[in-house]
Amino acid sequence: MSADTATASQADIASRPLVSILLIAYRQADTVGDALRGALAQTYQPLEILASDDASGDGTWEALCEAAAGYAGPHHLALNRNEHNLGIGAHLSLLAQRAQGELLFVAAGDDVSLPQRVERVVEAWLAHERRPDLIASALADLDAEGRVHGEIVPSDLGTYTSLAQWAAQPPHVVGAAQAWTKRLVDRFGPLPPGTVAEDLVMVFRALGSGGAITLREPLVQYRRGGISRRRRKLHASDVIERLLKNNRHALVEAEQMLKDARLMDRYAEIGPQLERTLARERFIAALFGAGSAFEKLGIALRAGEQPLALRLRLLTYAAAPWLLAPFFALKRLAAKERG
Numbered sequence: 001m002s003a004d005t006a007t008a009s010q011a012d013i014a015s016r017p018l019v020s021i022l023l024i025a026y027r028q029a030d031t032v033g034d035a036l037r038g039a040l041a042q043t044y045q046p047l048e049i050l051a052s053d054d055a056s057g058d059g060t061w062e063a064l065c066e067a068a069a070g071y072a073g074p075h076h077l078a079l080n081r082n083e084h085n086l087g088i089g090a091h092l093s094l095l096a097q098r099a100q101g102e103l104l105f106v107a108a109g110d111d112v113s114l115p116q117r118v119e120r121v122v123e124a125w126l127a128h129e130r131r132p133d134l135i136a137s138a139l140a141d142l143d144a145e146g147r148v149h150g151e152i153v154p155s156d157l158g159t160y161t162s163l164a165q166w167a168a169q170p171p172h173v174v175g176a177a178q179a180w181t182k183r184l185v186d187r188f189g190p191l192p193p194g195t196v197a198e199d200l201v202m203v204f205r206a207l208g209s210g211g212a213i214t215l216r217e218p219l220v221q222y223r224r225g226g227i228s229r230r231r232r233k234l235h236a237s238d239v240i241e242r243l244l245k246n247n248r249h250a251l252v253e254a255e256q257m258l259k260d261a262r263l264m265d266r267y268a269e270i271g272p273q274l275e276r277t278l279a280r281e282r283f284i285a286a287l288f289g290a291g292s293a294f295e296k297l298g299i300a301l302r303a304g305e306q307p308l309a310l311r312l313r314l315l316t317y318a319a320a321p322w323l324l325a326p327f328f329a330l331k332r333l334a335a336k337e338r339g
Contacts, residue, residue, distance in 0.1 A: 020101030025109025089195025175199030
């Protein structure tokens with residue numbers, strides 16, 4: 001390469017926007033090395049990579065350090081280890097506040113970003129004159145042995161033109177293949193502790209701001225059986241555990257989206273729907289938090305704004321889950337026969 005060519009190349013890099021990868025890991029010692037190597041292999045420059053372990057305690061931090069050892073490539077790499085577990089939303093917010101890039105790429109510790117991921121997304125963002133506040137992409141479905149089984153294509157976010165449409169047809173989103181603008185993060189501030197559906201919240205924010213788009217090219221290898229996997233519900237206790245876990249997160253996320261709607265001055269468009277969602281989640285929390293079956297019955301009777309079928313179903317789980325024993329016995333038998 002001649003001196004003139006090298007100078008031109010450096011000038012080209014200097015003219016591009018700085019972007020950041022936010023790689024978060026929790027109890028992913030076996031996969032975080034591949035995740036970091038995927039980030040380091042990105043073809044785009046200038047790029048900073050913030051890789052962080054959320055107080056795992058299982059060797060994840062050591063695996064992260066091992067994968068980073070000796071790196072002398074073109075990207076700026078910084079490692080972080082949280083003293084206490086923050087959870088997905090707060091962990092991402094911590095890194096987003098530290099990031100310097102104009103675009104922030106989410107990366108999970110059990111997935112792998114393909115080398116062209118950042119370059120393709122930045123190209124699309126610039127082609128849209130930097131207007132979209134969120135860019136998603138398709139994903140390759142990766143199994144535990146590293147085999148790819150087709151593609152996972154999120155909803156086409158470019159077709160969403162209002163928050164009312166977002167509420168009527170909630171999009172299928174996968175946070176591991178999203179990139180957000182730094183300005184979106186700065187406008188709304190950090191995600192509150194307890195946020196798990198950060199991808200849906202950020203899509204909500206983006207659609208109420210500069211918009212969002214989806215690229216159909218798979219740019220992330222999305223590993224099956226990660227920390228977000230769902231357990232099979234073969235006992236009433238499994239359903240209750242999942243229900244209460246979702247309820248804790250939904251209470252946080254619905255309240256945050258109400259605040260976001262007011263900040264965007266879009267409450268009239270979406271606020272009443274979010275209020276109904278929040279009322280349902282508060283009903284669930286009150287029902288399962290009550291002491292006696294009599295108290296639970298009273299809460300269900302007073303919640304007249306909730307559909308009767310919902311009240312009866314949840315009251316059964318909260319006050320008399322033993323009534324469902326025959327149903328779950330049949331379900332376990334069917335699962336055993338299927339192998």
